[in-house]
Amino acid sequence: MNRHYILARRPLGLPGTHDVVFREEPVPEAGPQQVVIRNLYMSLDPAIRGWMSDEPNYIEPIPVGGKVWATTIGRVVQSNSEDFAIGDIALGMNAWEDYSCVPAEQATKLDDTMGLPLTHFLGVLGPTGLTSYFGLLDVGRPRAGETLLVSGAAGAVGSVVGQIGKIKGCRVVGMAGSDEKCRWLLADCGFDAVINYRTCGDLETAIREQCPTGVDIYWENVGGETLDAVLMNLAEHARIVFCGWISTYNDEQKRPGPKNLWQLLARSARMEGFVIKSYVDRFPEGIAALGQWMGEGKIVHREHVVDGLENALDAFHMLFDGRNDGKLVVRIAEDE
Amino acid sequence: MNRHYILARRPLGLPGTHDVVFREEPVPEAGPQQVVIRNLYMSLDPAIRGWMSDEPNYIEPIPVGGKVWATTIGRVVQSNSEDFAIGDIALGMNAWEDYSCVPAEQATKLDDTMGLPLTHFLGVLGPTGLTSYFGLLDVGRPRAGETLLVSGAAGAVGSVVGQIGKIKGCRVVGMAGSDEKCRWLLADCGFDAVINYRTCGDLETAIREQCPTGVDIYWENVGGETLDAVLMNLAEHARIVFCGWISTYNDEQKRPGPKNLWQLLARSARMEGFVIKSYVDRFPEGIAALGQWMGEGKIVHREHVVDGLENALDAFHMLFDGRNDGKLVVRIAEDE
Secondary structure, eight states: OEEEEEEOSOOSSSOOTTTEEEEEEOOOOOOTTEEEEEEEEEEOOTHHHHHTSOSOOSSOOOOTTSBOEEEEEEEEEEEOSTTOOTTOEEEEEEESBSEEEEEGGGSEEOSOOTTOOGGGGGTTTSHHHHHHHHIIIIIIOOOTTOEEEESSTTSHHHHHHHHHHHHTTOEEEEEESSHHHHHHHHHTSOOSEEEETTTSSSHHHHHHHHOTTOEEEEEESSOHHHHHHHHTTEEEEEEEEEOOOGGGTTOSSOOOBOTTTTHHHHTTOEEEEOOGGGGGGGHHHHHHHHHHHHHTTSOOOOEEEEEOGGGHHHHHHHHHHTOOOSEEEEEOSOOO | OEEEEEEOSOOSSSOOTTTEEEEEEOOOOOOTTEEEEEEEEEEOOTHHHHHTSOSOOSSOOOOTTSBOEEEEEEEEEEEOSTTOOTTOEEEEEEESBSEEEEEGGGSEEOSOOTTOOGGGGGTTTSHHHHHHHHIIIIIIOOOTTOEEEESSTTSHHHHHHHHHHHHTTOEEEEEESSHHHHHHHHHTSOOSEEEETTTSSSHHHHHHHHOTTOEEEEEESSOHHHHHHHHTTEEEEEEEEEOOOGGGTTOSSOOOBOTTTTHHHHTTOEEEEOOGGGGGGGHHHHHHHHHHHHHTTSOOOOEEEEEOGGGHHHHHHHHHHTOOOSEEEEEOSOOO
16 A cells, blocks of 8 residues: 555644545555655645745645655666666655556656665765755855854754854854754854854843854744844845745744844845755755765764654654754665 | 024924024034134924934933934134134034034034035035936936836935936836825825825835835835835835834834735845944045036925924924925024
8 A cells, every 4th residue: 555644734833644644545556657766755845834835935835636746766666768777776756655656757766776775865975965065156146154053053054054063164153943953063063163052041142242243144934033133143245045934834824024124224125035956956966066075974974763654744744843953864675 | 693403402393492492502612722613504304303202212302401403504714623614515414503503513514505505515416316327216216117216215215216216217106195296296296106196096016016026125114004015016026115104203212113014035036224423434436426417407306494493493394294395494693
């Protein structure tokens, strides 16, 4: 059988088992020009929560009654396409399920995994690492000596953002929600300073202390009061790289925007959104750079693997209460 | 006597006669390297209201007890500087007063007024025109065929923004608060479409009707609900040129930010603040371009001249209730 998850209704707040429903169906059969992928791992990312809502977004939302989307990696077990043979490794935007039946053109074949774990292609060498790479370099445009402040710094995106910032010569300050995460950022990721936002007291003051010359680049993963605190600490000509607002994704009502947004004018600063799909043509460049830096030991990362598709919804909650340590993936099956 | 205005206290809401107080003092005497300027005209701009508040801003606020600032133009009547002779035309950031005594280096001498009215150098060839020029071209970066939406479109800045947009090949849509202003934008300024925001009904819908392919560039003069309505109509890779928030300057409490700011991410859009002082080195370029376009009849403008320094505070209120038609200046004295 093909176990899978359906978006039964649009969640209010954190999605529960009546919103995201675990079901079974027969294993699909590949139609013309289709492949069936036996999923081995899937990526859980905060953005998926956004796709469950019908707020206007960069993509149309997951339809009610449809399968919940995720990037997965697996092996082709049926193929009606010349581009895929049985056993090929295929990556794509699929769903929370055992078997994904998709048009071959929607799947990306990984010819050479360089001997790396497949999970890397869902994380540091996949959508999250590429988000860090293009967002920081293209939108943030770091210059040596600048101060880069990263929210969600211990997450899959934030930790790589900070390390690329170090490679580019920035002073890097990270915000995270536990002392253990902060220690990891300092000891292993080479951050210059950290702020535990749960224990630091007034965040605006804490940022001022750690970024005394102001924030030249702010990596925005969280939104809410954090953004307001950062806005009061911008340097002249600051750039805010708007990657996500994890603090708001489970809001039941749309909350007001940042009350300190005037600081964009006061500091001749820029806030800019971006979506990784704009950079598809440049993915090879990003993967090559990230792979090289990993090989040189300049980028470290952590993966948090949860076993079993049946545990996916609980695992998804970890992203919002901070229980995951590193890139969160679900192991759906053993690679045989 | 030197009539002048003091900021007696920080206003709550629209400044009244107990906030901005009309006084007299002896005419000042020029000290070493100083000049005394007999002011002929002064410029009234919404930004002055921001300088009266102690919110963190691009400049320190006007000190309580100090004179209220404005850009003025006048003739030198005393000079202790080799750079100025009696009778020279001098422009500068001075104050609401008859006579300004300033260091010569803070004044700009206008050697050649090209036979134009002096008021032009406070408006279309001065701070407001230069704001339009550098903000649109440097921050907005218009391309032919794009849709440019301008708020405060009948104002001194907005009307020139729209006309430069037309010169650059944009489709230009203006928002203004009266039918008369809208008619002027269509008939004289060459705008392609207009929205009377007071009578259009739902503004988000009205913008969608006038900008069916989305807003590529939004000139932000007003803030508040207008910004939220525009955010829901952004085109991909839109740019919001953040020039001011006139709707908020008299707020007694800080209001929440735009609730639709997520659209910056959804549309890979950018919101960027700027301040004209960053472009001082390029003013000659801007003045030359604006002067040429005026000569070619491609830029028209209106001036609203209020007579008498004693009427300055009432005139200032016109900016916030929309009673002025065009660039607002106060005539302080006749040029003899």
